Amino acid sequence: MKIAVLSGKGGTGKTFISVNLTYVADNSNYIDCDVEEPNGHLYFKPEIVKREKVYAKIPMVDKDRCSGCRRCVEFCKFNALAYIKDNVFVFEDICHSCGGCMLLCPENAITESDKDIGEISEGVFNNSTIYTGILNTGEETGVSIIKKLLNNIGDEHYTFIDCPPGSSCSVMESVKNADYCILVAEPTLFGVHNFNMVYKLVKLFDIPFGAVLNKCLAGENPAEKFCIENNIKILCKIPFENELGKLNSNAEIASQKKEKYLSLFSSLLKTIEEEVKNETAFDFKR
Amino acid sequence: MKQLLILSGKGGTGKTTVAGAFIKLSNVKAYADCDIDAPNLHLIMEQGSKPENSDYYGLNKAVIDKNKCIKCNLCYENCRFDAINNCDGYEANIYDCEGCGVCEALCPSSAISLVPYKAGDMTLYRGYKVFSTAELKMGSGNSGMLVTEVKKKMRLASDADFSIIDGSPGIGCPVIASISGVSMVLIVAEPSLSGISDMKRIIETAERFNTKIAVCVNKYDTNTENNEKIKKFCKNNNIKFVGEIPFDKKAVEAVNNGLTIVDIDCAAGDAVRKVYKETIKILSN
Amino acid sequence: MICKKILTYAGYKNIIQLSAYAANVEDIMRIAIPVDEKNIKGNVCVSFGRAPYFMFYDTEKDKSDFINNSAANSQGGAGIKAAQIIVDNNADVLITPRCGDNAAEVLKAAYITIYKTKNNLIEDNLKNFKEEKLSLLTEIHEGFHGHGVK
Numbered sequence: 001m002k003i004a005v006l007s008g009k010g011g012t013g014k015t016f017i018s019v020n021l022t023y024v025a026d027n028s029n030y031i032d033c034d035v036e037e038p039n040g041h042l043y044f045k046p047e048i049v050k051r052e053k054v055y056a057k058i059p060m061v062d063k064d065r066c067s068g069c070r071r072c073v074e075f076c077k078f079n080a081l082a083y084i085k086d087n088v089f090v091f092e093d094i095c096h097s098c099g100g101c102m103l104l105c106p107e108n109a110i111t112e113s114d115k116d117i118g119e120i121s122e123g124v125f126n127n128s129t130i131y132t133g134i135l136n137t138g139e140e141t142g143v144s145i146i147k148k149l150l151n152n153i154g155d156e157h158y159t160f161i162d163c164p165p166g167s168s169c170s171v172m173e174s175v176k177n178a179d180y181c182i183l184v185a186e187p188t189l190f191g192v193h194n195f196n197m198v199y200k201l202v203k204l205f206d207i208p209f210g211a212v213l214n215k216c217l218a219g220e221n222p223a224e225k226f227c228i229e230n231n232i233k234i235l236c237k238i239p240f241e242n243e244l245g246k247l248n249s250n251a252e253i254a255s256q257k258k259e260k261y262l263s264l265f266s267s268l269l270k271t272i273e274e275e276v277k278n279e280t281a282f283d284f285k286r
Numbered sequence: 287m288k289q290l291l292i293l294s295g296k297g298g299t300g301k302t303t304v305a306g307a308f309i310k311l312s313n314v315k316a317y318a319d320c321d322i323d324a325p326n327l328h329l330i331m332e333q334g335s336k337p338e339n340s341d342y343y344g345l346n347k348a349v350i351d352k353n354k355c356i357k358c359n360l361c362y363e364n365c366r367f368d369a370i371n372n373c374d375g376y377e378a379n380i381y382d383c384e385g386c387g388v389c390e391a392l393c394p395s396s397a398i399s400l401v402p403y404k405a406g407d408m409t410l411y412r413g414y415k416v417f418s419t420a421e422l423k424m425g426s427g428n429s430g431m432l433v434t435e436v437k438k439k440m441r442l443a444s445d446a447d448f449s450i451i452d453g454s455p456g457i458g459c460p461v462i463a464s465i466s467g468v469s470m471v472l473i474v475a476e477p478s479l480s481g482i483s484d485m486k487r488i489i490e491t492a493e494r495f496n497t498k499i500a501v502c503v504n505k506y507d508t509n510t511e512n513n514e515k516i517k518k519f520c521k522n523n524n525i526k527f528v529g530e531i532p533f534d535k536k537a538v539e540a541v542n543n544g545l546t547i548v549d550i551d552c553a554a555g556d557a558v559r560k561v562y563k564e565t566i567k568i569l570s571n
Numbered sequence: 572m573i574c575k576k577i578l579t580y581a582g583y584k585n586i587i588q589l590s591a592y593a594a595n596v597e598d599i600m601r602i603a604i605p606v607d608e609k610n611i612k613g614n615v616c617v618s619f620g621r622a623p624y625f626m627f628y629d630t631e632k633d634k635s636d637f638i639n640n641s642a643a644n645s646q647g648g649a650g651i652k653a654a655q656i657i658v659d660n661n662a663d664v665l666i667t668p669r670c671g672d673n674a675a676e677v678l679k680a681a682y683i684t685i686y687k688t689k690n691n692l693i694e695d696n697l698k699n700f701k702e703e704k705l706s707l708l709t710e711i712h713e714g715f716h717g718h719g720v721k
Contacts, residue, residue, distance in 0.1 A: 039480035
């Protein structure tokens with residue numbers, strides 16, 4: 001059972017919610033797909049059991065075999081290759097690792113080397129497994145790291161996928177195989193505007209979803225209004241509390257530290273279980 | 287044109303809130319929203335002119351003609367981006383396709399072609415000021431190019447010698463594209479461990495470019511201990527610290543009413559004025 | 572410049588021919604400039620990678636020809652593709668207001684010297700070049716890493 005937590009806008013509480021749900025579910029998986037700025041590990045401080053580097057394939061040209069036909073240069077849609085003074089130059093930071101040049105070289109002069117772009121770590125916290133992906137600074141995209149993170153995750157446990165902000169290809173990659181999505185909204189104009197974007201995304205992927213309204217203050221909540229107007233199930237409303245903010249800012253797991261948050265998240269998990277049962281083919285018995 | 291870019295690493299620290307305030311205070315003639323994944327600046331900046339919309343075409347995407355397809359499976363086997371679906375005939379998935387052209391080149395029956403694909407919408411406001419913004423269609427990659435296009439449009443303000451750019455969270459493609467060529471990056475940090483971790487990574491990213499860097503902290507009073515950690519980090523790493531802004535419920539009210547924090551009387555507004563002053567000092571040197 | 576010229580024509584085994592070239596190096600220059608229009612009386616383009624056209628001026632024949640810049644519409648790596656065009660058209664020198672690091676790498680590998688424009692008029696820059704009044708372009712900006720030129 002894969003549950004993706006996404007929001008559109010950054011800072012609404014994706015990590016806060018996915019970390020706490022992982023905690024109360026116990027015996028579950030947490031996957032941090034925000035590989036540009038991963039934060040979940042700060043809360044869990046997991047005991048690392050495995051680390052694995054992630055590589056991108058970069059073409060390498062064997063000068064002795066190269067006939068100078070320039071087919072590779074002409075083919076590359078990203079202009080990552082240049083032919084100068086009988087040498088093929090490869091621009092690593094532009095290369096998308098599509099493998100096309102290698103496939104099309106008539107002399108088989110191109111092979112691939114590995115470029116280190118990031119790392120995946122697997123760790124343990126209580127009975128849960130914590131997966132963290134991290135992109136090296138200076139690298140453009142972490143999509144391949146996200147793909148690797150989500151590979152081979154079974155369905156026998158709950159898996160909470162902490163998604164990156166926005167609705168770009170990284171988010172899509174994180175969400176596409178989820179069984180259920182939790183959309184996190186904050187009660188601001190910005191929050192609602194961006195909530196709308198991920199709302200469209202989950203509908204596009206036809207994944208059942210519900211909303212969690214976070215940082216709720218007294219007074220009108222534009223996010224609540226949006227959910228009501230669009231018939232979106234509100235799973236839970238989490239009030240804005242200084243105490244909660246403080247715990248979070250110190251990367252402490254609120255439901256571990258305070259009974260009332262343990263109760264809140266246990267209740268949210270139950271609601272999600274019910275929703276999932278109703279909305280998906282899963283009748284997930286833990 | 288001197289360009290000031292506002293970044294954060296972590297989302298939700300207050301980039302747009304600070305950017306909006308800075309734009310008002312400076313009365314700058316050109317500004318842009320480069321958070322094309324989730325643009326928000328237009329919600330708090332009043333536009334005096336009509337928007338000019340244009341389509342942004344990203345990379346071409348593959349399209350498979352099922353009538354010509356002989357189901358040889360070569361495209362599926364060679365696509366590095368898992369963009370070919372082969373369960374019910376062969377189809378290229380527009381969200382995963384990167385437009386590399388491998389499938390088109392390999393297809394023995396010329397069933398695949400790369401066609402233009404609209405990846406976003408660009409909006410330009412050209413009145414007394416030039417405001418350039420865009421929204422990327424969901425699932426699009428190649429956001430860096432769109433960011434560059436958005437920045438380019440600010441040049442239409444021919445008399446502007448200074449511009450302000452609201453950036454995006456993260457450290458990837460759109461952020462890298464936004465940093466390119468700017469005179470200064472102001473990082474809006476928040477005093478949480480997540481915020482500090484993310485701040486360090488965005489600083490590391492920005493340092494690859496030849497640009498001035500400064501840090502300010504928003505909602506500093508939500509955790510004064512972490513705020514001190516940030517100040518210490520800046521001091522130890524020779525990064526200019528330009529000020530701190532308190533958490534202010536009135537700031538949320540302002541934003542929800544489509545206003546910047548300097549349009550109303552509030553503590554956050556007072557503090558951002560000081561941050562602005564310090565930032566401009568560094569930018570002007 | 573003389574050394575560069577001999578390297579460029581390293582294919583020539585005939586020493587006499589080589590020295591003939593070396594002696595006349597000042598007269599045999601093919602100059603590339605990114606331009607806004609196909610007119611020598613027009614302006615230099617502010618961008619290199621995405622200039623609409625390139626002008627190639629032959630100092631010996633005092634003639635110029637223009638080509639469309641096919642790199643202009645590239646999604647990314649426009650600077651690299653544009654530099655490839657300059658290399659393929661046998662330029663010796665590029666005069667441009669700016670250039671990205673990837674493009675500069677291509678040009679450097681091809682022994683093409685990059686000069687900085689003084690103003691935005693093509694003819695003025697050619698005149699300045701002949702009078703040795705142009706300086707080398709030293710500020711190579713970070714490329715846009717596949718995202719297009721500003």
